[in-house]
Amino acid sequence: NFDHVVPGYVLPCGTIQSGGGSLSWAVSRLCAGEKAAAQAEGRDVYDRVEEAVGRSPAGAKGLIFLPHLIGERSPHWDPQARGAFLGLTLEHTLDDMMRAVMEGVALTLDMVLSAFRSHIPIDRLVVIGGGARSAAWLQIFANVYGLPIQRPSVLEEACSMGAAVTAGVGAGVYDSFEVIDRFFEIRDTYTPDATAQAQYQSLKPVFQKAYPLLKETFHQLDDFQQQTAGASAR
Numbered sequence: 057n058f059d060h061v062v063p064g065y066v067l068p069c070g071t072i073q074s075g076g077g078s079l080s081w082a083v084s085r086l087c088a089g090e091k092a093a094a095q096a097e098g099r100d101v102y103d104r105v106e107e108a109v110g111r112s113p114a115g116a117k118g119l120i121f122l123p124h125l126i127g128e129r130s131p132h133w134d135p136q137a138r139g140a141f142l143g144l145t146l147e148h149t150l151d152d153m154m155r156a157v158m159e160g161v162a163l164t165l166d167m168v169l170s171a172f173r174s175h176i177p178i179d180r181l182v183v184i185g186g187g188a189r190s191a192a193w194l195q196i197f198a199n200v201y202g203l204p205i206q207r208p209s210v211l212e213e214a215c216s217m218g219a220a221v222t223a224g225v226g227a228g229v230y231d232s233f234e235v236i237d238r239f240f241e242i243r244d245t246y247t248p249d250a251t252a253q254a255q256y257q258s259l260k261p262v263f264q265k266a267y268p269l270l271k272e273t274f275h276q277l278d279d280f281q282q283q284t285a286g287a288s289a290r
Contacts, residue, residue, distance in 0.1 A: 061222055062233075070130040070168030075161045076187045078123040078139070079105075082157045086150060102190070105154055109192040112155035114199060114252040115259050119143045119152050121160030122266055124274075131167040132267055136278040142266055158193050162200040163256075163263045169201060180204045182242070184214035191246070199252040207244040214240075 058067040074081070083090075087101060090108070094101040124137035141156065172178060181203055187193055188211045198205045210217055217239060224230040 068172060070165075070171065072123065072130055072161070072164050072168070073128050074123050074125040074139070075165070076185065078121070078125055078157050078161055079187065079190075079193075081125060082154060086153060090150075106190060106192045108151040109155045109158060112149070112151040114159075114196075114255045116152040116156040116159060117148060118145075119148050119156040120163075120259070120263055120266060121153075121156040122270075123157070123160045123164055124267070128267075131164070131171070132271075134271070134274075136275045137267065137271070138274040138277060140266075140270065155196075158190075158196050159200070159256075160263075162193070162196050163260065165197075166200050166260065167264065178203065180206055182206045182208060184208065184211050186212055191244075194244075194246045195249070198246040198248045200256045202248050202253050204248075205246040206242045207246070209241050209243050210239070 060067045090104045091101045122140045125139040127135035128137040194205045
């Protein structure tokens, strides 16, 4: 928790190290074919990824992804944590892998959100940032969290706007933080699908066990990586 800019309030924070970064990694490493097709069609590769995720069912046919690609902060403070696909079979496709990446981020954040929800009631979430452009991801969030997900008119510039309004209130340009409503409105709301929500409820205990069971293996792999990197340097 941090002291909030408003006296008397605190700002709780739960950061995962590779949220949007996991999707960016998956697109850059796994989607060469999708990139080529998108380029030929004059489209963004992320549009094709959205379509791919939509072709895979909730739970990605039993495939899960741990998004700890550069260690982890929340909910596991572990710089040696590693990413992993678990449950891969011959049946799985690129569609399933991309859905698993999105779901892995959502399920990891769900553990952070659960810590918040154990202290305060939360009836909706407002999302910002580049990842909020993905309708497929926002629907996954809604289904995993069982909450309405709201996407505002300002996404990637939202933090800068908040900083500007805060400075404006502090300098006396604005009377209160309510002025944000002049610049910021909710454009889209994604509501939970009951069937998908039930499937994620069944998947959550499996996902939550994965990191603890693999923690020692991740540490051993990190040690091995450091040893081999040192040997190569010599």
